Amino acid sequence: MSCWTFLVAFSLLVPWCHAGCAEVDSMTEAVAGEGFLLGCISCKKREEVSARATVDWHFKRPEDHEFTHIFHYEHPNANVLHEDFSDRLQWQGTLNDDVQIGAVYVQNVTFNDSGTYRCTFRRTLFLPLQPENVVVEKEVELTVVAAANRELTAVISEIVMYVLIVVLQLWLILVMVYCYKKIWDEHEAREAKKALEAEGSLLESKDPCDGVQAE
Structure with a gap:
């Protein structure tokens, strides 16, 4: 889901709370044969x-003058x-008199x-004294393509994701090697300590007077 679609959906969920309104520019590239959301807030x-x-929508092809x-x-x-x-346009805007989202969904987009x-x-x-009329116009330059172009930010994000995965895997391997080495060193130290304790016990248990003959 694109950022614009998410914000429109969020605003539609809170039509009675105008604090959720945020003016976001519409996407400008559609794929032939698919649907497209013309955004206007x-x-x-x-x-x-x-x-x-x-809300009114008007359209002008590149070769048209009006x-x-x-x-x-x-x-x-x-x-x-x-x-x-x-039968191709569907209202996707505010569902009350106080319209702030004027989006329409275009079904089955064509190159035309x-x-x-x-x-x-x-x-x-x-207003308290008298009503005030306001007119706001916004334009969307739409280009229809045969296949979706991957945005540079999406490509960069994917590359960063793979780099992070590789780095995390290497870090995990290094941690495992470090932990294994630490456990092995502790095991070797315990074995050496046991050997010293065993040797010490043997020396203590040996009678120093053994081999000494009484005169």
Whole structure:
């Protein structure tokens, strides 16, 4: 599971506690034939203020000059607005009026899905004096590839993991050799001590007057 997906999942688990909101950039590389989560988060600056928001997604291919409206969410309704994305877009954002996560999941990604996606929040803040309208826009440059590219950090992490495994194994071998040598030295010392004690006992038990004849 990617970092972005984890944070979205965590935020969805705590939609009523806005302190869990964190603005994280979306991933930008999708694999053809697989699903992809288009991320878009807009956190409120004042958590104590109630609000209502809608989310719109627009899409523009590299050869296009204008964006096309493809998705609209206004709780509880999620509407796919373009036939190219029919039955392929699924809402993965906040499930109440106060939307802060505007993520959508794209099923069965194709190479034609490469391009620029624009996420637009239209939020109404219900302030004490009068409501305030705020518009937030974010863009995601999506590239669709045939196979997933391994990130450099992942490769480095894997190399470090293997190095640590080898180092730990060598350290374990050295510890075993050291312990074995220590046990053997202690065994040799005990045997030598026993031999000295046995020799001493033999000398003490021998009568010094043996062999001396009385006159």
